[in-house]
Amino acid sequence: MKARILLLPGDGIGPETVLAARRVLECVEKRFGHDFDFSSALIGGAAIDACGHPLPEDTVRAAHAADAVLLGAVGGPKWDDAPVRPEAALLGMRKELGLYANLRPAKLFPALKGASALKPEIVERGIDLVTVRELTGGIYFGEHGYRTGSAGREAFDTECYAELEIERVARIAYELAEKRSRKVCLVDKANVLTSSRLWRKVVSDINEDYPSVQLDMMYVDNAAMQLALDPSQFDVILTSNLFGDILSDLTAAIVGSIGVMPSASLGATTVGMYEAIHGSAPALAGLDKADPVGTILSAAMMLRLSFDLDEEATAVENAVAAVLDAGLGTPDIGGTLGTIKMTDEIISRI
Numbered sequence: 001m002k003a004r005i006l007l008l009p010g011d012g013i014g015p016e017t018v019l020a021a022r023r024v025l026e027c028v029e030k031r032f033g034h035d036f037d038f039s040s041a042l043i044g045g046a047a048i049d050a051c052g053h054p055l056p057e058d059t060v061r062a063a064h065a066a067d068a069v070l071l072g073a074v075g076g077p078k079w080d081d082a083p084v085r086p087e088a089a090l091l092g093m094r095k096e097l098g099l100y101a102n103l104r105p106a107k108l109f110p111a112l113k114g115a116s117a118l119k120p121e122i123v124e125r126g127i128d129l130v131t132v133r134e135l136t137g138g139i140y141f142g143e144h145g146y147r148t149g150s151a152g153r154e155a156f157d158t159e160c161y162a163e164l165e166i167e168r169v170a171r172i173a174y175e176l177a178e179k180r181s182r183k184v185c186l187v188d189k190a191n192v193l194t195s196s197r198l199w200r201k202v203v204s205d206i207n208e209d210y211p212s213v214q215l216d217m218m219y220v221d222n223a224a225m226q227l228a229l230d231p232s233q234f235d236v237i238l239t240s241n242l243f244g245d246i247l248s249d250l251t252a253a254i255v256g257s258i259g260v261m262p263s264a265s266l267g268a269t270t271v272g273m274y275e276a277i278h279g280s281a282p283a284l285a286g287l288d289k290a291d292p293v294g295t296i297l298s299a300a301m302m303l304r305l306s307f308d309l310d311e312e313a314t315a316v317e318n319a320v321a322a323v324l325d326a327g328l329g330t331p332d333i334g335g336t337l338g339t340i341k342m343t344d345e346i347i348s349r350i
């Protein structure tokens with residue numbers, strides 16, 4: 001098949017991990033006889049340096065013209081005081097492309113059991129869950145600002161969710177659960193937040209349409225504790241933008257390293273955006289020390305979810321598992337390989 005892939009390397013370790021994933025995609029292209037057309041565009045701090053804004057018009061246009069987008073990472077201390085921070089570009093891309101559902105699978109590779117932050121007897125029960133995080137609404141995109149009150153300056157951010165925003169992401173979670181262990185856990189703070197109570201109402205209604213799926217509801221504080229005590233109880237976690245951001249970092253720690261976690265952002269159109277959940281890790285940039293696995297597994301998700309290339313995606317995932325099984329890895333998972341060598345090992349097993 002033919003596909004146009006837009007690469008957005010961004011900042012820090014982004015360029016290295018995106019290059020690694022591109023090499024993997026080129027290998028898939030050759031082995032399976034596809035035709036991938038790669039192009040690159042600027043985003044984040046790199047775009048600020050080049051043209052003064054983290055999300056140039058050209059980048060948005062290129063994303064709309066692509067079949068899928070592979071993003072590295074954005075941000076770094078250099079741009080902390082920029083008038084528009086690099087992170088705004090990431091939020092801008094999500095909003096621009098209408099990517100309202102963010103899938104963050106946390107699956108424990110057997111070889112990484114020892115790298116998990118949890119006790120071996122907990123890890124032994126297995127971890128295979130997906131966080132479905134709402135990505136274009138909630139407090140990230142609500143009204144915010146400064147004002148002056150009776151106690152001095154005030155700053156506010158607001159959490160607002162419309163029924164439709166909840167429903168569309170919930171349906172993605174349910175459809176995913178139908179293909180997995182058929183359990184959805186809605187994570188919220190309905191004992192305090194009105195918006196959470198709307199989530200509960202809307203999701204309970206939708207639940208009627210998916211009779212084979214079991215719905216549980218859990219407060220986010222308890223969910224954090226349960227993820228540390230027994231993550232094997234979860235299949236699909238459905239949650240808001242902010243809670244999903246927080247909980248998915250926790251799930252990264254329990255599967256061994258944030259360096260190995262991929263994600264897919266999907267929405268209204270077929271253009272998906274794929275990125276590792278880790279950040280730009282400025283301290284590691286340019287040192288050939290970054291873990292390429294998160295971005296490579298994100299590319300595998302692209303093959304499966306945007307291009308329907310299931311066999312190819314599985315080939316990449318199996319190659320990663322085989323390399324890890326061989327005891328190989330980058331320093332974040334206790335290995336000694338550099339980014340390039342680790343990528344070579346993966347490519348040689350596809």
Ligand code: IPM
Nearest residue numbers: 075087088090091245277279
């Ligand atoms: C993530 C990141 C982003 C987020 C930051 C970089 C804006 O933490 O993708 O999880 O908060 O969504």
Ligand code: MG
Nearest residue numbers: 245246249277
């Ligand atoms: Mg995050």
